[in-house]
Amino acid sequence: MQTSKNYQRIVKSFFGLIFFWLSVLAAAAATRPNILFIMTDDHAAHALSCYGSKINETPHLDRIAKEGMRFDRCFAVNSICTPSRATILTGKYSHMNGVPVFNRFDGSQTTVSKLLQTAGYYTAIVGKWHLGSDPTGFDHWNILPGQGRYIDPVLYDRSGSRVHRGYATDVITDLTIDALKNRPPDKPFFMMCHHKAPHREWTPNEKHRAAFAKRTIPEPATLYDDYATRTDAIREQHQSVFNDLTRRDLKLTPPAELKGQALAQWNNTKPTEVEIEVNGQKKVLTGDELRKWKYQRYMQDYLACVQSVDDNAGRLLDWLEANGLRENTVVIYTSDQGFFLGDHGLYDKRFMYEPSLRMPFLVRWPAVIKPGSTQEGIAINADFAPTFLDLAEAKVPGEMQGRSLVSLFRGARPSHWRTAMYYRYYHDPGHHNTRAHYGVRTETHKLIYFWKKDQWECFDLVKDPEELRNIYSDPAAANVVKQLKAELLRLKNELKDEDQFANELPRDGVDGPAPARAPGAAP
Ligand code: CA
Numbered sequence: 001m002q003t004s005k006n007y008q009r010i011v012k013s014f015f016g017l018i019f020f021w022l023s024v025l026a027a028a029a030a031t032r033p034n035i036l037f038i039m040t041d042d043h044a045a046h047a048l049s050c051y052g053s054k055i056n057e058t059p060h061l062d063r064i065a066k067e068g069m070r071f072d073r074c075f076a077v078n079s080i081c082t083p084s085r086a087t088i089l090t091g092k093y094s095h096m097n098g099v100p101v102f103n104r105f106d107g108s109q110t111t112v113s114k115l116l117q118t119a120g121y122y123t124a125i126v127g128k129w130h131l132g133s134d135p136t137g138f139d140h141w142n143i144l145p146g147q148g149r150y151i152d153p154v155l156y157d158r159s160g161s162r163v164h165r166g167y168a169t170d171v172i173t174d175l176t177i178d179a180l181k182n183r184p185p186d187k188p189f190f191m192m193c194h195h196k197a198p199h200r201e202w203t204p205n206e207k208h209r210a211a212f213a214k215r216t217i218p219e220p221a222t223l224y225d226d227y228a229t230r231t232d233a234i235r236e237q238h239q240s241v242f243n244d245l246t247r248r249d250l251k252l253t254p255p256a257e258l259k260g261q262a263l264a265q266w267n268n269t270k271p272t273e274v275e276i277e278v279n280g281q282k283k284v285l286t287g288d289e290l291r292k293w294k295y296q297r298y299m300q301d302y303l304a305c306v307q308s309v310d311d312n313a314g315r316l317l318d319w320l321e322a323n324g325l326r327e328n329t330v331v332i333y334t335s336d337q338g339f340f341l342g343d344h345g346l347y348d349k350r351f352m353y354e355p356s357l358r359m360p361f362l363v364r365w366p367a368v369i370k371p372g373s374t375q376e377g378i379a380i381n382a383d384f385a386p387t388f389l390d391l392a393e394a395k396v397p398g399e400m401q402g403r404s405l406v407s408l409f410r411g412a413r414p415s416h417w418r419t420a421m422y423y424r425y426y427h428d429p430g431h432h433n434t435r436a437h438y439g440v441r442t443e444t445h446k447l448i449y450f451w452k453k454d455q456w457e458c459f460d461l462v463k464d465p466e467e468l469r470n471i472y473s474d475p476a477a478a479n480v481v482k483q484l485k486a487e488l489l490r491l492k493n494e495l496k497d498e499d500q501f502a503n504e505l506p507r508d509g510v511d512g513p514a515p516a517r518a519p520g521a522a523p
Contacts, residue, residue: 033365033391034329035121035190037384038316039088040309041081041128041199042349043335045360047306055217055341056303060314061362064333067371068364069409074379075421075441076337079349079356081199082130083426084336084381089113089131091385091400093424093495100426100501104132110397112385113137113190119394122187124179126155127172127194140179144168148196150203167205169197169305173312177319190388193316197305200348201249204304212304217296222466225344229470231455233435239340239348241298242291244432246270250297295342302341326366330391333362336381344467350434352423352448353467357441369409377413378443379405380421401495419443422491426501428452438497440488447472447484451502458484 045051048058050065076084078094086092086099089111094100097109113123114137122139129135129143142157153168154161155175164171176193183189204212223241227234238244247254248267252274258266273286274293285293313333320326338356340346349356361379363369382402389396390404407414420442428436439448446467448457458472458481471477 031328032121032188032393033367034188034325035388035391036193036316036320036329036331037191037388038193038195038313038331038333040195040197040335041130042337042339043198043306043309043360044339044341044355045335045358046343046355047303047339047341048360048362050362051360055299056306058306058310060310060317061333061360063314063317064331064362064364065372067366068331068362068369069373069375071361071363071375071377071379071405071408073376073443074334074359074361074381075357075423076359076381077421077423078425079337079352079423080425080427081336082132085129085131087381088336088384091382091396091402093382093401093422093497094426095424095495095497095500096399096401099131100424101430102132102427107131107133107136110399111137112388113192115389115394115397116190116392119389119392120187121392122183122189124183124189125192125194126176126179127192128196129194140182142175142179143194144196147199150196150201153196167308169195169308169312170205172196173315176316180319180323188392190392195309195312197309198302202298202301202305204301205308208304208307209301212300212307215300215303217299217303219292219295220342222344222468223295223342225468227344229468231450231457231470232453233437233450233455234344234351237346237351237432237434239346239350239432239434241295241342241345241347244270245294245298245347250274250294251301298347299341328367330363330365332384334359334381334384348432350425350427350430350432352425352437352439352441352446354461354465357423363405363409365409370411373411375408375411375413376443377408377417378419378421378441379408420487420491422488422495422497424497436502438488438492440484440491442484442487445480445484447481447488449488456481 047053047056048061050062050070077087078084082102083094083099086097086105090097090109091112098106117123117137123137124140125135125138126142127144128148130146135141142155144153144155148168150168152163152165153171154163172193172195176191180191246268254263254266273284274290275282275284320329337349338358339349340355343355344353359381380402383405386396386400386402386404387406390406396404420440422440424438426436428434435450436452437448437450439446444462446459446461456472457470458477459467460471472481
């Protein structure tokens with residue numbers, strides 16, 4: 001009898017405990033926020049009006065800043081597409097996640113999507129993936145193979161691939177909304193909406209192309225940078241607006257008779273003269289006239305692509321609002337790195353200079369973030385994974401090298417918050433003959449080491465925010481340089497960067513890794 005009573009008591013307390021934990025889990029699930037992570041490819045912060053753009057207006061993306069927080073010092077730890085994506089998924093630097101250049105991502109490693117899935121989130125990714133292997137840790141994925149196409153893009157998922165008629169940025173937004181509509185109702189969601197735009201070759205939709213073709217875009221102050229005081233690296237690069245944009249980039253029409261190899265060669269040529277039509281008259285552009293024209297052609301198409309991103313961010317925000325999801329959804333807007341918009345005469349990214357290093361990072365979370373606030377704490381893309389886990393009230397693994405930004409969202413900056421970040425770029429010579437380098441950026445200075453050449457650059461970001469004057473050899477800067485070198489070494493050791501990939505030759509694809517395999521296609 002006694003045994004039976006004891007048994008009943010044990011059973012009762014067992015079910016009581018289960019009920020208690022189910023209630024705790026249910027309460028957590030009810031309050032844990034959804035996460036909508038919108039990321040573009042190569043969208044520089046200085047092409048968003050909330051970051052003070054002088055060249056365009058982005059009213060919908062500005063809404064996120066106006067109703068949330070703008071981070072002013074968010075940086076990529078390796079400013080290039082595939083490595084940045086690997087860092088965002090793993091919370092680790094390139095030398096720890098195996099993706100320093102365009103390597104195939106090993107999806108068996110720990111990723112934030114897997115951990116969020118375990119924590120009870122519905123996880124999904126739609127759009128550009130660009131990691132060479134198929135996604136892991138996502139309940140739903142529908143991705144572009146490799147770089148994907150701007151017009152009528154193909155996307156593939158577990159069941160196969162199909163063509164979606166329309167413009168990539170619109171299509172990816174449609175598919176994101178579809179996935180959100182079809183999500184399980186009892187789970188918070190983690191949705192990654194990854195746009196292809198505004199990546200090279202900058203193909204806009206017709207509406208924005210036509211509108212921007214009529215505009216004259218203001219030139220940046222450093223377009224004609226003469227690189228005086230700088231190292232060989234910036235003189236040797238092949239990412240110059242004036243010298244390296246191809247006929248394809250400039251959208252020049254090839255002669256009708258060209259086909260196959262001859263056509264490809266014509267398109268890939270970097271023209272030193274261009275014939276255009278002005279008021280029905282043919283005109284040949286050369287010299288400075290051609291240089292200015294190239295900048296305009298580049299920026300008109302780039303900004304027109306950004307405008308579609310802005311329109312579609314507005315659509316997503318409206319959809320959240322119309323479906324009662326505004327209050328409990330953390331919306332983040334970022335780009336995988338920055339981009340040179342003619343700054344220092346460049347396009348593309350890679351270099352540790354500010355326009356490329358800096359990522360736009362906007363976050364809205366009505367329950368927590370003060371509208372219209374800004375944050376100067378140094379954030380890095382390795383912080384994103386720990387941040388998502390913190391939002392989900394899940395444990396951040398010790399192996400992740402970033403830190404949660406949630407306390408910064410609340411407007412606080414912990415006293416022990418980082419005051420410097422470490423950067424490393426590997427893809428040398430890569431597609432643009434960009435020299436490998438590593439360096440440190442503090443709140444006031446930057447030190448860059450082009451290690452293969454044993455050449456240094458140092459900038460005072462307070463006195464010289466445009467990074468035009470290299471003070472490395474300036475006797476007055478000797479003490480600062482010494483301190484920066486010590487900090488660089490400290491961070492390099494702390495992050496366990498033991499030059500694992502220093503001598504690895506990059507495996508170049510055609511402006512990216514080998515495309516992820518579409519099901520049924522040859523590997
Ligand atoms: Ca990119």
